[in-house]
Amino acid sequence: MFSDHITTYWNQFLGSIKESSSQPLDFSGSFHFGGKEDATSIAALVATGSKTSTGSLLWGYECENKPIPSIGEYNIITDSDDMPVCIIQTTTLSIIPFDEVGEQFAFDGGEGDRSLEGWREMYWEYIQSECERIQKIPTMKTPMVCEYFKVVYNEPFQQEFK
Known part of the structure; x- marks a missing residue:
């Protein structure tokens, strides 16, 4: 299931x-x-609104038999220590070949x-690494799951003491 920190942060959000x-x-x-190693710095980009898009490899979801993100779902973004930083909600989703991803999406990626x-x-480095892991051959037409999101909760994690 979820760690105590994640459950506590979700409940903190619900209470707000x-x-x-x-x-x-x-x-x-x-x-x-x-x-x-990059999770904390990227989480900060998300929390400040500099990063509002992300891409992932469609084949990764298929290989692991996991559903792709869906519009409206919420996720807690964590830092390098797996501590909650903020909560995002998926707003837009499309599947686009790698070589057709546009300038605006790249800019909105914030990195x-x-x-x-x-x-x-x-992302080509990411695609090559993922394709090697799942034994696929990367091409410029590799399908990317392109997701836009918004930060819906950005309060500090409040540790509960027992």
């Missing part, structure tokens, strides 16, 4: 929502962006120099 909101929230889980060229270089 006005009671008139009776709509159930689709909590998908928690994750960090990038490798462990590096925010250029399409920089994004492609960074």
